[in-house]
Amino acid sequence: MARSSDSNPRALVREVLPRAMADRIWSASYRKVLPVDLQDFDLQDVLPAVFYLFRYGFRRGKGRFLDAFSPPDLANLPERRRKTTAKRIASVLSRRPDLDGFRGETEQAVLADLLLCFCVQNARRALGRDQQVQRVAPTHFFASWIDLPASAASLRHVPEMLTAVLANQEGPSVERTVKGPTWFAVANPRRSAKRTNLLLEPFTGGMQWSKVGADLAGDRFDEDEKSLGHDQVLTVRLAQQLKQAPIKLRGKAGSRIPNQRPIGRRSAERFSEDIRRFVRGYSGSMPRQVFLDCLESSVTIGLTTILGGSAEVLFHWIETGEVLRPTDQRPPPLLVDCSRGLDWTIRRHAEDSMDDFTRRLSRLPEILMALRLLDYTVWGNRRTKTDARRTPSRPDPSDWIRLLGKILHGRHEGANSIHERLYEYGQDLADTLDADHPEIAAALRDEGRQSNAVRRLATGLTRLMGRGVTTGRLFIFLDSGAGVGGPNALVHKRRTTRGTDAASGPRSRQVRSLVFGDSMLEYLVHRHLLNTRGKQRPLSVQAFLRVIQTRYGFHVDTPPRHFAVSGDLLQRNRSFLERRLRDLGLLRGVNDAESMKRLRPRFTPGAAS
Numbered sequence: 125m126a127r128s129s130d131s132n133p134r135a136l137v138r139e140v141l142p143r144a145m146a147d148r149i150w151s152a153s154y155r156k157v158l159p160v161d162l163q164d165f166d167l168q169d170v171l172p173a174v175f176y177l178f179r180y181g182f183r184r185g186k187g188r189f190l191d192a193f194s195p196p197d198l199a200n201l202p203e204r205r206r207k208t209t210a211k212r213i214a215s216v217l218s219r220r221p222d223l224d225g226f227r228g229e230t231e232q233a234v235l236a237d238l239l240l241c242f243c244v245q246n247a248r249r250a251l252g253r254d255q256q257v258q259r260v261a262p263t264h265f266f267a268s269w270i271d272l273p274a275s276a277a278s279l280r281h282v283p284e285m286l287t288a289v290l291a292n293q294e295g296p297s298v299e300r301t302v303k304g305p306t307w308f309a310v311a312n313p314r315r316s317a318k319r320t321n322l323l324l325e326p327f328t329g330g331m332q333w334s335k336v337g338a339d340l341a342g343d344r345f346d347e348d349e350k351s352l353g354h355d356q357v358l359t360v361r362l363a364q365q366l367k368q369a370p371i372k373l374r375g376k377a378g379s380r381i382p383n384q385r386p387i388g389r390r391s392a393e394r395f396s397e398d399i400r401r402f403v404r405g406y407s408g409s410m411p412r413q414v415f416l417d418c419l420e421s422s423v424t425i426g427l428t429t430i431l432g433g434s435a436e437v438l439f440h441w442i443e444t445g446e447v448l449r450p451t452d453q454r455p456p457p458l459l460v461d462c463s464r465g466l467d468w469t470i471r472r473h474a475e476d477s478m479d480d481f482t483r484r485l486s487r488l489p490e491i492l493m494a495l496r497l498l499d500y501t502v503w504g505n506r507r508t509k510t511d512a513r514r515t516p517s518r519p520d521p522s523d524w525i526r527l528l529g530k531i532l533h534g535r536h537e538g539a540n541s542i543h544e545r546l547y548e549y550g551q552d553l554a555d556t557l558d559a560d561h562p563e564i565a566a567a568l569r570d571e572g573r574q575s576n577a578v579r580r581l582a583t584g585l586t587r588l589m590g591r592g593v594t595t596g597r598l599f600i601f602l603d604s605g606a607g608v609g610g611p612n613a614l615v616h617k618r619r620t621t622r623g624t625d626a627a628s629g630p631r632s633r634q635v636r637s638l639v640f641g642d643s644m645l646e647y648l649v650h651r652h653l654l655n656t657r658g659k660q661r662p663l664s665v666q667a668f669l670r671v672i673q674t675r676y677g678f679h680v681d682t683p684p685r686h687f688a689v690s691g692d693l694l695q696r697n698r699s700f701l702e703r704r705l706r707d708l709g710l711l712r713g714v715n716d717a718e719s720m721k722r723l724r725p726r727f728t729p730g731a732a733s
Contacts, residue, residue, distance in 0.1 A: 181311030187271025187370030242355030388433030395426030445529025455677030507538030
């Protein structure tokens with residue numbers, strides 16, 4: 125049947141597949157293996173949202189930020205948001221009796237500048253007091269009262285995933301902690317010997333907790349507290365103007381925190397261990413801004429390695445149907461540009477190393493599509509439905525993915541019927557696409573290239589969705605998690621011209637490379653100078669390089685596997701790293717002997733909590 129060239133791909137799929145199935149699979153994500161939405165988000169918004177989840181034990185809904193700070197004469201919601209600027213916030217706060225001395229025009233301009241420096245940030249990181257305010261910094265626990273960004277969905281379920289990883293509970297949802305020892309208690313702020321929340325503690329100066337856990341307005345600030353800096357006090361005043369925390373999320377999404385952990389279990393466990401040891405060791409000894417930068421660096425490394433580690437597990441699953449045990453899971457190996465672009469040869473090799481990873485990562489959307497197809501069809505098949513009901517997918521999805529792997533590779537008694545069903549869908553879809561998408565239709569029929577009906581249909585559907593919806597969103601999520609463009613970025617991205625095209629001339633494209641900023645190095649060194657008891661230990665540069673290579677896949681003086689790099693270049697890369705460590709005061713070496721090159725901390729860890 126002929127189709128117009130501008131046919132909507134999703135509408136075409138809805139004509140062939142059951143409507144519910146088409147809507148379920150038309151996505152870039154599959155939360156049972158990676159419990160996030162693969163879209164852009166702002167890394168700096170994550171921690172205040174995590175504070176809220178840990179404090180109240182449910183997802184954040186509507187707050188009172190716009191009601192408190194937007195002009196009262198505006199009814200249009202987008203216009204109210206645009207007019208909620210640092211200048212407007214300063215004007216409202218200046219009328220508070222506990223912020224005396226900011227009534228004049230000049231004083232309010234100073235207050236607006238202080239807010240922009242330490243507490244809030246404009247949309248698109250724009251400069252100026254008249255720009256829309258869109259995010260809040262995690263300077264104090266009370267930042268969790270401020271509903272920025274306006275919708276929790278803008279954070280793509282990243283705070284929920286991190287909360288589930290750190291809380292380390294059983295069951296389908298993250299629940300209030302009522303018994304048992306834990307480092308990350310949920311909805312239980314009153315500290316005890318066995319139940320505490322390490323992540324909240326450094327940000328709770330002056331807090332007086334309500335005795336009723338669900339009381340959104342019950343938490344108070346002790347006005348006699350004198351230890352807070354002006355950035356924390358301003359955050360407290362912002363929250364006090366709102367009078368209460370945001371309400372719980374309502375509607376279809378629900379307020380419960382899904383206890384879903386990523387399939388890259390090893391990377392998630394290491395992230396949890398890193399956060400725990402670092403916060404226990406340095407929350408009381410590092411200056412607050414240095415501590416915040418290091419904490420953001422920890423989250424950046426965690427998100428990047430969780431994505432990479434989960435992808436490696438799925439690459440193995442699609443070929444074998446098996447899920448790697450945590451002890452066998454490895455992060456993707458990447459070469460770090462320790463020169464930060466000063467040495468163009470090192471930069472080029474680091475970009476080539478990242479290119480190799482992103483080429484492999486571009487296979488992930490097809491794997492996620494295969495998982496969504498199997499997830500939908502397994503429930504409609506009599507021979508697989510019983511096993512599906514008996515196999516939990518939360519909190520650890522490994523058993524569930526193994527079940528889908530058996531079906532994918534034909535090792536389950538119900539596999540044949542599912543493969544036949546998806547084969548018929550693929551042939552019907554090919555007939556529908558002949559006019560508008562002949563290449564995709566041919567691929568759906570090409571059993572010689574791909575004999576597995578599930579994978580063949582997954583490939584066709586992924587191509588039909590388009591790069592912008594699949595691979596494009598995946599790379600956007602990678603850039604967001606790696607902090608690209610932010611002060612504590614792990615990945616640097618630039619546009620370059622490489623090669624030429626006969627028709628269009630030079631080809632321009634974006635390339636990425638792994639880099640260590642100063643805060644990133646500060647965090648990595650201090651984290652790995654701690655032993656299991658939270659005390660400092662001697663650590664040579666050589667041992668440090670082996671730790672970050674094994675733990676995160678960060679290669680400095682050794683080549684990643686299947687990647688050729690000269691020994692001279694690797695040695696030069698290491699020299700750049702040592703020079704930067706020495707400039708930051710993190711390296712002590714009296715001569716060139718390797719045994720004499722030892723890392724040293726700038727800050728001494730406090731007593732273990």
